[in-house]
Amino acid sequence: MAIGPVALFCVWYLVNVTGLVTPRLLPSPVRTLQSIWTNALGGGLGADFMRTLGRTLHAFAIAAIVGVPLGIVIGASEKLYRSIEFLIDFFRSTPATAMFPLFMIIFGLGDFSKISVAAFAAWLVILFNVAYGVMNSRRTRILAAQVMGASRLRVFRDVLFFECLPQTFIGLRTAVSMALVVIVVAEMFIGSDDGLGKRIIDSQITFDLPQLYGTIIVSGVLGYGLNLVFLGLEKRLVHWAGRS
Structure with a gap:
């Protein structure tokens, strides 16, 4: 598990030391990690992290x-x-960022505008995957439940719901990643006072590259962590997936 990060650190360090990319554009990984540590302790990085996480989970929950x-x-x-x-399919294929102006007109520049556009993008992913999972559920199990006299509601609750869970979790994992991406981009371009996206765009404007790269890394760690959480939930709750 640690091989990937270590390899990335080594390649980054070698590129920086050999001057393949000027240090003005690519700070050393050591300086970047130092920037993360410093900003986490007293630079407000922790607060921005929690604001982005909160908005992402809010949008995902909706x-x-x-x-x-x-x-x-x-x-x-x-x-x-x-x-x-x-x-x-039309709205799922439309880039969520193209919807920013519409949501800004409807909801203004506040937090709800960011959360609503992220929720919309994530909702389409979930809707498609759940519907696909239900449509491709094992018909034999549905017919067996109907033959045994199960009501439509019982078939819905005890068969269809569990049959579509594996595909549902694929949708949930994809949706939470989508929500995070949209929230970070919204924090960058829709008026925001905090969040990882705001920190990234501020670092670009002030040319504080260690903080810029550091915040990007923190955003990636957040996305990876959310994915791991949902993978763990999927293994625990959908342990029968892949079995006949």
């Missing part, structure tokens, strides 16, 4: 609460899914 049940309903009816498939 997307999941709305997207999972709606995806199950849409996926349970192939006719319904096909009727709105174009809209889902």
Whole structure:
């Protein structure tokens, strides 16, 4: 697990020492790590980290609460899914950043504007994956439950929900990463007083490259950590995935 970070550090150090890239544009990894440590202790990096994390989780929670049940309903009816498939694919394929002006007009420049555009982007990912998981669930299990007299609600709750969980978790992991990306970009370009995105754009303006690279690394660590959390939840809750 540590091989990747160590290899990256070594390559970065060699490129810096040999001058393949001027140190003015690529500070040494040691200076960058020192910048992370200094800013974490007294430079407000911790507060910005928590603000970005909070906005990301807020957007993700909205997307999941709305997207999972709606995806199950849409996926349970192939006719319904096909009727709105174009809209889902159209908005899912539209870059979330292209929606910034629309959300700024509707919600202004506050936090809710950032959270809403991130929630919208994450919601589409969740909706598509849940609906796809329901549509591709094992029909034999559904038929078996119906033959045994299970009601439509019981089939929905005890069969469809669990059948679509593996695909749902794929959607959730992708969605939380999407939410983080959109939040960081929104913090950079939609008026913000804090957050990792604001710190990145401020570092670029002041040409504080150790802080710039350091904040990018912290953002990557945050995204990687969120992915690990959902992988752990998936292994614990969907332990039957891949078994017949």
